[in-house]
Amino acid sequence: MTAAVAAVDLGATSGRVMVGHVGPGELRIRQVARFANGPVALPDGLHWNVQGLYRAALDGLRDARTWEKDVASIGIDSWAVDYALLRGGRTLGEPFHYRDARNEAAVERVHTRVDFHDLYARNGLQFLPFNTVYQLGAEDPAVLAAADAMLLVPDLLAYWLTGRQVAERTNASTTGLLDVATRAWDLPLLAALDLPHALLPELVEAGTRIGPLLSPAAEHTGLTDAQVVAVGSHDTASAVVAAPMRESGGAYISCGTWGLVGVETERPVLTDAAREANFTNEGGVDGRTRFLHNVMGLWLLSESIRTWERDGSPVELERLLAEADAVGPDVPIFDANDSMFMAPGDMPARIAQWCEEAGVRAPSSRAEFARSIIESLAQAFADAVARASSLSGQAVDTIHMVGGGALNELLCQRTADRAGVPVVAGPVEATALGNVLVQGRALGAIDGTLESMRSLVRETFAPRTYDPR
Numbered sequence: 001m002t003a004a005v006a007a008v009d010l011g012a013t014s015g016r017v018m019v020g021h022v023g024p025g026e027l028r029i030r031q032v033a034r035f036a037n038g039p040v041a042l043p044d045g046l047h048w049n050v051q052g053l054y055r056a057a058l059d060g061l062r063d064a065r066t067w068e069k070d071v072a073s074i075g076i077d078s079w080a081v082d083y084a085l086l087r088g089g090r091t092l093g094e095p096f097h098y099r100d101a102r103n104e105a106a107v108e109r110v111h112t113r114v115d116f117h118d119l120y121a122r123n124g125l126q127f128l129p130f131n132t133v134y135q136l137g138a139e140d141p142a143v144l145a146a147a148d149a150m151l152l153v154p155d156l157l158a159y160w161l162t163g164r165q166v167a168e169r170t171n172a173s174t175t176g177l178l179d180v181a182t183r184a185w186d187l188p189l190l191a192a193l194d195l196p197h198a199l200l201p202e203l204v205e206a207g208t209r210i211g212p213l214l215s216p217a218a219e220h221t222g223l224t225d226a227q228v229v230a231v232g233s234h235d236t237a238s239a240v241v242a243a244p245m246r247e248s249g250g251a252y253i254s255c256g257t258w259g260l261v262g263v264e265t266e267r268p269v270l271t272d273a274a275r276e277a278n279f280t281n282e283g284g285v286d287g288r289t290r291f292l293h294n295v296m297g298l299w300l301l302s303e304s305i306r307t308w309e310r311d312g313s314p315v316e317l318e319r320l321l322a323e324a325d326a327v328g329p330d331v332p333i334f335d336a337n338d339s340m341f342m343a344p345g346d347m348p349a350r351i352a353q354w355c356e357e358a359g360v361r362a363p364s365s366r367a368e369f370a371r372s373i374i375e376s377l378a379q380a381f382a383d384a385v386a387r388a389s390s391l392s393g394q395a396v397d398t399i400h401m402v403g404g405g406a407l408n409e410l411l412c413q414r415t416a417d418r419a420g421v422p423v424v425a426g427p428v429e430a431t432a433l434g435n436v437l438v439q440g441r442a443l444g445a446i447d448g449t450l451e452s453m454r455s456l457v458r459e460t461f462a463p464r465t466y467d468p469r
Contacts, residue, residue, distance in 0.1 A: 002026055003445035006064045006071050006226070007435035008057050009235065010078035010153065012257045013037055013302065015053060017060030018429070019068045020436030023445045027460040029432055032067050033060030039097045039344070046097035048082060054157055061221040071223050072443055073209075074161070075231035075435045076154040077238045079257075080174035081132045084156050085139070085147035085199075092143055095153065098130035099343055106138035113192050117275070122189055124180035124268045124281030128294060129339075133176030136195055150199040154233040161228050162211040165201040168230040170237035172203060173283030180268050180281055206232045206285045207442040231438040232285045236260045236292075239402050241285050241434030242427060244458040247451055249397040251385045253415070254430065255405025257299045259377065261384035262292025263394050274391045285438060286450055291392055293384045296336045298405060300373045303347040308366060315366070323367035324374060325410050331372040332360045336380040378414035385419055399423045400463075402430035409466075416466040426463035433457060 002023030009016045017033040035056040039046045057076075064071055085092045096102065107129050111119075116127060125131060132152075136144070151159055152171050159165050172178050172185075177200065179186040190197045204210070210228040218224045232238040239254040245264070254260040268281035268289050282290045305315045334354045341350055348369050355362035363369040381399075389396040399421055401412055406425040416423040427433055437453045440446045446456065 001445050003072050003440050003443045004068045004070050005229075005436055005439040005443070006061055006074045006223075007231075007432045007439070008060065008074065008076040008157070009238075009432045009435060010053060010057075010076070011037065011235065012079050015056060015060075016432070017057065017064055018432045018436070019064050019071070020432070020439070022436050022440030025456070025459065027433065027436070027456050029429055029436060030067065032063045035060070039099065040094070042094070045102055046100040047094040048097055048153070050084060050091075050095055050153065050156065054160055057157060058217060058220050061223060065222040071226050073227050073229045073439045074223070075229050075439045076157050077231055077233050077235045077431060077435050078153045080152070080171055080234045080236070081128075081130055081135065083132060083135070083150050083152050083175075085143060086149040086151065087147055091156075092147055096135060098135070101343070102138040103129045103134050106134045110134055110137040110193065114189065119176070120275045121270060122180065122186055123176045123178060124270055125174070125176050126278040126280035126293065131176045132174065133193070137193065144195075147199060149201060151201065152233070155201070158210055158228050158230070161213055161217045163214050164211045166204045166208075166210060166230065167201045168208075168233040169203050169205055170232045170283040170285060171234040174234055178283070180270065183283065183287075204230050206230055206237070206438050209442060229439045229442045231435045234282070235431045236290065237282070237284055238432075238434030238438070239430040240264060240290055241437055241450060241453060242430040242457050243400045243402050244424070244427075244454050244461070244463065245398075245400055246454075249395060250400055251388060251396045251398070252400045252402065253381055253385075253405065254403050255297060255401055255411075256403045257297050257302070259295035259297035259381060259405065260290075260292050261295055261381055262290060262388045263392050263396065265289045265291045265392055265394070269392050271391065277387055277391060279388065279391055285434075288450065291388060293388065294337075295377065295380045295384060296341055297377070298408075300336060300341060300347060300351075300377065301370065303344060304351075304369060304373065307346050307348055320366065320370050321408065321410055324370035327367050327371040329371070329375055329414070331363060331368055331375055333379055334358070334372065334376050336373075336376045374408075374411050374414055378411060378418045381415045382419035385421075397421055401425045402427060404428060412464075412466045413469070416468045420468050422468065423466040424463045425466060427457065427461040433461075
């Protein structure tokens with residue numbers, strides 16, 4: 001049996017709809033729609049145009065129907081932590097963007113009630129000022145009091161498609177409101193933070209059939225027989241499903257706007273050392289734990305390019321990377337995780353400022369800036385892999401680079417060089433493939449464990465290996 005499914009994959013800069021075919025010995029995907037995504041500055045802050053995203057996803061699903069008439073299911077994944085508040089099924093404004101400045105003041109507000117040491121013991125999450133628990137602390141109390149539901153972005157789109165409000169567990173684990181031990185909503189924590197537990201919907205596992213499409217969505221897309229299936233709705237959870245790791249020795253880097261660097265464990269790592277290293281324990285498919293650290297990722301490069309293009313001259317990425325390769329590695333290495341690089345804006349100016357404050361020579365050309373970013377990311381990735389191995393007790397002999405970063409030959413090679421272990425690059429579309437695989441298993445087109453799904457990825461997608469020099 002081969003199943004045809006649609007994967008809606010929403011990223012921080014763009015979204016795609018993919019048609020996938022999955023069955024024994026078969027795994028194929030085709031992009032049928034792509035659309036832009038980005039923040040919208042409103043008077044009260046930075047938001048997502050989530051209704052525009054939903055319309056683009058609907059149009060993409062209609063395109064999927066033209067390519068494949070027998071789409072049996074739809075899975076949705078997106079970035080984590082951001083949410084919409086609803087009342088009576090209607091959204092109370094557009095969701096805030098995780099890079100909005102409102103979160104900074106909320107951190108102290110939350111920690112006066114529950115300090116970070118105790119919070120980490122409860123939820124296992126690294127400190128990031130945009131975690132949902134802090135965003136909720138930044139909410140207008142009147143808006144929060146008016147709300148009767150909170151849905152993360154992929155769960156919101158699934159609700160609009162099906163009419164059913166649920167929270168898929170891998171993404172729920174990024175909120176800071178999930179008990180890391182029981183994997184259930186932490187009701188005592190909600191009470192300590194004065195957050196109404198009624199906001200939080202039923203938790204479901206990846207692979208759960210949420211329901212058929214409501215009439216408006218079915219009529220618009222033509223997918224009258226399709227149903228929505230919960231996948232690893234945090235995009236990194238889906239990407240790790242399709243990282244072609246073997247049973248031991250593999251670390252992963254899901255590299256796009258962010259670089260999510262870590263290992264997969266059977267249980268959370270909640271030691272003092274893990275907390276002090278700011279490593280996180282996020283839920284994975286099939287009850288696994290994604291023990292990882294966030295690195296700023298290719299955001300540093302894409303935001304630099306956006307700055308350079310403001311003068312009207314487009315930047316060709318392939319040429320820029322070739323020029324960066326020719327520069328050589330003797331460039332400044334900066335801290336890619338410094339919070340000064342978080343907000344949108346003039347990234348090269350901030351890198352130069354970091355170098356000035358650190359007493360090192362700043363890059364002087366676009367090629368040098370690009371090479372400095374690549375080298376700094378490669379070092380941050382290598383350091384995070386080494387720390388993940390040490391903290392988890394799992395030896396690492398291979399790093400799997402998946403996502404858009406797998407296309408960046410210079411980044412892959414320099415990560416291998418700095419880490420001292422091979423980097424296996426690919427698949428680029430790991431997130432969509434993980435989405436498709438979980439749907440395929442839910443439909444009965446394939447069966448087995450994560451390891452068997454990864455074996456199918458290895459059989460159908462040839463990666464490229466970069467040995468350390």
